[in-house]
Amino acid sequence: MSGDAAARLDCGAGGAVTGAGGELAEARAALRLRQGAGLREDAAAAPHTELALARLGTAFFARQLTRLDDAELAGPSLLPGWSRAALVAHVGYNARALTRLVAWAETGVETPMYASPEQRAREIERGASLPPRALRALFAHSEVHLNVAWRDLPSAAWSAEVVTAQGRTVPVSETAWMRTREVWVHAVDLANGVGFGELPPELLDRLAADVLAGWQRRGERVAVTLVPTDRDEPLVLGDGSGPEVVGAQADLVRWLTGRGARRLTHPGETPPALPRWL
Secondary structure (H helix, E strand, O other): OOHHHHHHHOOOOOOOOOOOOOHHHHHHHHHHHHHOOOOOOOOOOOOHHHHHHHHHHHHHHHHHHHOOOHHHHHOEOOOOOOEHHHHHHHHHHHHHHHHHHHHHHHHOOOOOOOOOHHHHHHHHHHHHOOOHHHHHHHHHHHHHHHHHHHHHOOHHHOOOEEEOOOOOEEEOOHHHHHHHHHHHHHHHHOOOOOOHHHOOHHHHHHHHHHHHHHHHHHOOOOOEEEEEOOOOOOEEEOOOOOOEEEEOHHHHHHHHOOOOOOOOEOOOOOOOOOOOOO
């Protein structure tokens, strides 16, 4: 798999949900069934908005996975060089990695997401070779373990600092957003007929902000004006001298995250080159 594809894998308003026949509404219903009644509540200091988005996104991903038959798992995802099976393995092992960060915050014992980039790559390769039933179980069990770890984390621990796979020191509360972007974006990457237009509008806005914040942290200089046709204001990056790129927020976010510039209007034959997202 290419380096660019691997980078894209480490992947964080109102209006009606359109497209794919109400996929988001179905995910909400599935989430309610999965959660059941009488479960423990998250601690008062937990990032409730991000946790809700992560759990809804997990249900959304799970629904797309369920709709793929076993033979289709061997087919290509939307990420160049990645099969659907490799993508599912990545999402499953990402949940385990984030669970290790939650344990670090709770116990104070350093437990990094991955021992090394090489170990992470071997893990994904091994997971992609699992029989379909075992691969589906990997996703299901790992997301349950992560959710339990979040539920059990006391308020005092949510501000504890941990280190991400990219080397950033962040409060463990950041794991909720890290998981949010993983499950939602990779649900689209499963290439099962849903797109960024099925993502909640508030999530699209947060993803756009996440991309821009990452560029700022790395000192990337981007000169472009984003003009979302379904938002009130354009977003000017740089000194305002860059070209305008016009389109729906969902299409702009797809482009910002490195997944193509379809349905966008821009000067010239191709849109401006962008830095990587993560």
